[in-house]
Amino acid sequence: MSAPQPGSEFFTACQNIKNDLENHTKRRLEPASRFISHQDLLQIWQTEDRIHKVLYTDRRIDDDLHNIQDNFIAILSTLVSIEATHCLANFRSLFLAGNITDKDLPLEREQIETFLPDQSELVDQFEIIQCEFCPTVISCTTPLHCVSSKRRLPFEIKPEKLGIGGFGEVELVTITPRYWETDSKSYNNFAYKVACKKFELKEAFLKEHKNLTILKESLTTQHHILQHYTAVDHGPHNYYILFPYAEHGDLHHFLYGGAGSYEIHNQFPGIPEESDTAIFKPLLYQCWALACAIQWLHDYIQVDGEHIMCAHLDLKPDNILIRNDASSVVGKWMISDFGISVLEPQKLGSGRPLSVRGCYQEPTIEVNPHRGRGTYRPPEAIIRTGSTVTANKIGRRSDIWAYGCIFTEVLAWAIGRREGVRHLAEKRQIEATNDYYWDEQFAQSLSPQATGFKVRDSVVRWLKHNQNSTERVVGEWVKTIEDILVIDKEHRPKAQKLVEYVRGVYKSCDLPQIRDSQPLKSPAEPSFRQPSSSSSSQSHNRSNSRSSVLRSEPISQPPSPSPSQSSSQPSSPLSSQPSYRMPESKLLPHGKKHVIDTYMSRTSCQGKVPIAVVSNDKVEILNLDLTQKEIEEVGFLSLFGKLGNAEVVIEGQYLAIWGFCKGSRKGEGKRMLHIGEVNSGFETSLPIVPELVLSVAVSPHGLFALVQDKEIILLSWSSQSSSDVRRTLTLPSSDQSFTQAIFNANGKFLFVWARSSKHESLYVWKVEGMTDEPDFAVHYSLHRFHWNTSVMPYSSGEGCVLADDQNRYTAVTLNQQRSGTHSVEPERIERPFDTLNVIVSCMIGDEYLLGLVKSGHLITARLYLHRFEITRRENQTHASITRGSEVLEVPKSFKQASKVRVYEQLGVATVVLWNETSFFISDLPPSNGHH
Incomplete structure (x- = not known):
């Protein structure tokens, strides 16, 4: 029918x-x-x-x-x-x-x-x-999506072209809500913008994806390398790699005032006027960060127990992207585009040079240069055709040359902004057919064949002109460029030395200006260093050890040194750091009264530490400048109700406050909870009952862990709404209760402490790819009673120190052991400990614990800081904490501290102590082997 x-x-x-x-x-x-x-x-x-x-x-x-x-x-x-x-x-x-x-x-x-x-x-x-x-969902947890060409990609508006690379074009795409999965079952509730690099050739796509995957899987990380989210194979000639969107374009746009894409002061409103020397420090901080990123690429990638060396081979301003960073007036600079990069396992099987009959052979990457031209290509990348073909190779030292060229252009911008960069480019092209930083050198004969290379004369003259600047930092900057732009790649500095050089220029920003500058020798004049065993030889002026670097005599091409030459040391400064006066320690009043709680962020940005100070009805945000050793007020956030008691945590720009609000009558009150972001304020709608929250952990990436008795609620600020519950964690052991949660400083691990009447446990979750089951757990027996325990994670997150209120300290190393299923009774052990007589303490990196110690009585009493060393044992969960040494005496006028933090930047560790009325800040002397 x-x-x-x-x-x-x-x-x-x-x-x-x-x-x-x-x-x-x-x-x-x-x-x-x-x-x-x-x-x-x-x-x-x-x-x-x-x-x-x-x-x-x-x-x-x-x-x-x-x-x-x-x-x-x-x-x-x-x-x-x-x-x-x-x-x-x-x-x-x-x-x-x-x-x-x-x-x-x-x-x-x-x-x-x-x-x-x-x-x-x-x-x-x-x-x-x-x-x-049936549009496809794109997940960041899937390394490569193989999507049928019939399925649509969830790009909700027509992509906007951002740029064109050697093997593909880059577009800005907007992913429709609920089609971008950041981790397991966590989706975007709003349209999400990402950068999309599109390839037509599958071979180019697969190579870059392979390179990026190695960088992403490294045990070590570097925050100024642009890591990709995921990749998509969408059928023939449609291959995509998705990256974080760089809101401020690239360094080329920046150096050329937006290059027609934007107006520089609209994109970077905090940039001072051209004559203001305050711009040097933020620029040099980003240059130093890029040098550290290059060092990481060259020397510190570790995957599957193997040391990987990476030569980028295409460093240029176009491949340095600038992301938004509220703490930097010039944004955050990040290296991108690894399409032609070469990554190879270290051939010698060790990070140390291999000694053969007194000569040292270092692990190297050597590949044939790609054909093509480019401003930032080193002289060894030239390829000849005709009667002579070079057999030279390029590798990691080629990246150093490219960095030197970029570093020069950043200096040109610092001095003269866009016109300064244009002027330098015009100078390089006078009487030349290209704008390289080098020229071919010809012998005094009728032969048309080049015999070597030299730094382009116009570049040498430009550097010499700026070397006499009354701004000390400009002179140091020029000298560093001279050390980097070395024609002979074997004598070019390695990445480690590059970091030291740029760090020295950054530090010179805080030195007094040169009032009556003396003319420096021409870079074309040779200088000679007299060997000396005395310590006085280490205090030579840096300019004297650098003036021969840009000499015009040619380096033969290709270089073929004799055995004796190959063991000689490359020309380098006598000291990797400029001489400077160590800043004095400071003890200053902070001027805050009626304070309920204070928290100093464990992370600093560009030398500034956010501090949150809670009073009755507000939380004040301060910035502690580690270099100037001063506090500035940033602003405050009003609280809803008068506080009785409260606790606060701030990490970077994110903060949380919880505690009790006073009622209208004596004895009345209720629990309150505020989480928020410094610039945006507090979230007014939370998917949780504040009365149930015992404490809060805050990640510098905007992840909040709200601790309740039997579960932890994770909320993500990045979703634009804290009402988005990212995950709920529960206890493997149902008879235990949570007491504390804390992220490590970089936010990659969440440490949790829990206890019952019979045992107490440490649980650790990796934030990336987080599962319901902890990645690590260790359980301790309780015989009669427990002491309150606090967890202090190592900086890297690979371990922590447990401290109880009886000054018993236990160092724990993570060994990735799973906690086991919920139904299995955990194995319990006795908790080992070392007793340390300290008032307050904090971690220094992964290797040291710093404690404030009081000795003597009455008039003989003294306060000093003591550095304890953490000695790990191979394949052991627990490490020992040894006595170490006294490192710094604290003024007697400083009353007992309630907070202590140590911050490491540019190789210097700075300690900050805080009490009810004042703060004490001082740089720490280095420890043996401590970096």
Whole structure:
């Protein structure tokens, strides 16, 4: 019996649905990119009456409404779009009783023909239209997505071109809500912008993806390397790698005042006027960060127990992206584009040079240079054709040359902004056919063949002109460029030395200016260093040890040193750091009264530490300048209600406050909780009952861990709404209760302490790829009673120190042991400890514990800081804490401290002590072997 013919109600409903589908379709004018999200489909089909009218022949549809809404709305939408009336009339027998659901889309033609037999035109339409209803979800936890070309990518607006690289173009794409999975089951609630590098050649795509994957999987990390999110293989000639979006473009745009893409002061409103020397320090901080990133690429990548060396080989301002950073007026500079980079395992099997008969052979990368031209290519990258073909190789030292060129252009910008960079470029091109930083050197003969290379004369003259600046930092900057732009790659500094050089220039920003500068020797004049065993030889002026670097005599091409030459040391400064006076310690009043709680962030940015100070009705945000050793007030956030007692945590720009608000009557009150961001304020709507929150841990990346008795709620500020619950963690042992949670300083590990009447436990989760089960757990027995325990993570997160209120300290090393299933009784051990007589303490990196010690009584009493050493044992969970040594005496006028922090930047450790009335700040003397 044939199905009854549809009536006007059916056609009206179908037309309304088609109109709604069209209105909700993204990129509707682009046939190959059109799609509609599952959330919009749910909204369109949420009215049950619509389903009744479309499936007009089915009288039992009420029993299956939820099943249809959950599993068949994409198929229904496709059938309505192509007006497949017969399928709609027989929907139950074809689909509800069948084995095809929305999850099977897109269907192959053979599958479509099973429910549309002998209807080739409708089959063709279904095959095309179905693709609009099954966009793919992109997950950051999946390294490579292999997506059928039939499925649409969830880019909701037409991509905006950002730039063109050697092997692909880069576009800004906007991912529609709920189609960007940051980790397991955590999705974006708002449109999310990412940079998308598109490749047409699969070989280029696979090579860059392989390189990026190695960088991402390294046990060590570097925050100024742009790591990718994931990659997508979307069929022939459509290959994508997704990256964080660099809001401020690249360094080329910056150096050229926006290069027509933006106006520099709109993008960087904090940049001072051209004559203001305050710009040097933020610029040099980013240059130092880039040098550290290069050192990491060259020497510190570790994957699967193997040491990987990386030569970038394409460093240039276009490949240095600038991301937003509220603490930096010039943004955060990051190295990108590893398309032609070379990554190789260290051939010698060790990070140390291999000694062979007194000569030292270092692990190297040597590859043939790519053809092409470029401002930042080193002289060894030249490829000749004709009678002479060079056999020279390029590698990590080529990156050093490129950095030197970029460093020069940043100096040009610091002195003269965009016009300064243009002027330098014009100088390089005078009487030249290119704008290299080097020239070929020709012998005094009729031979047309070049005999070597030299730094371009116009560059030498420009450096010499600026070397006499009354700004000390400019002179140091020029000398450093001279040390980097060395023609002979074997004598060019390595990355480690590069970091030391740039760090020295950065530090010179705080030295007095040169009032009466004396003319320095021309870079063309040779200088000689007299060997001396006395210590006085270490105090030579840096300019004297550098003036021969840019000499014009040629280096033969290619260099072929004799054995004796190959063991000689390259020309380098006598000291890797400039001489400077160590700043004096300071003891100053902080001026804060009626303080309920104070917290100093464990992380600093560009030498400034955020501090949160809570009083009755507000939290004040301060910045402690580690270099100037001064405190400045940033602002305050009002609190909702008068506080009785409270605790506060701030890490970077994120903070949390919890405690009790006073009631109108004595004895009345209620618990309160505020989480927020310094610039945005507090979130007013939280998906949690504040009364249940015992404490809060804050990550510098905006992750909040709200500790309750039996569970921890993780909220992510990055979702733009803290009401987005990222994950809930529960205890493996049901009889225990949580007492504390804390992230390590870089936010990569979450440490949790829990206890019961019989045992106490440390649980640790890795934040990236977090699962319900802890990545590490250790359980301790309790015989009669417990002491309150605090967890102090190592900086790296690879361990922690447990401290109880009886000054018993236990050092724990993570060995990645799983906690076991919830049903298995954990193995408990006795908790080892070392007793340390300290008032307050904190970690210094991973190797030391700093404690404030009081000795003597009354007039003989003294306060001093003591550095304790943590000695780890191989394959052991616990490490020992040894006595170490006294490092610094604290003034007697400083009363007992309540807070202590140590901050490491540019190789210097600075300690800060805080008490009720004042703060004490001082640089610490270095320890043996401590960096």
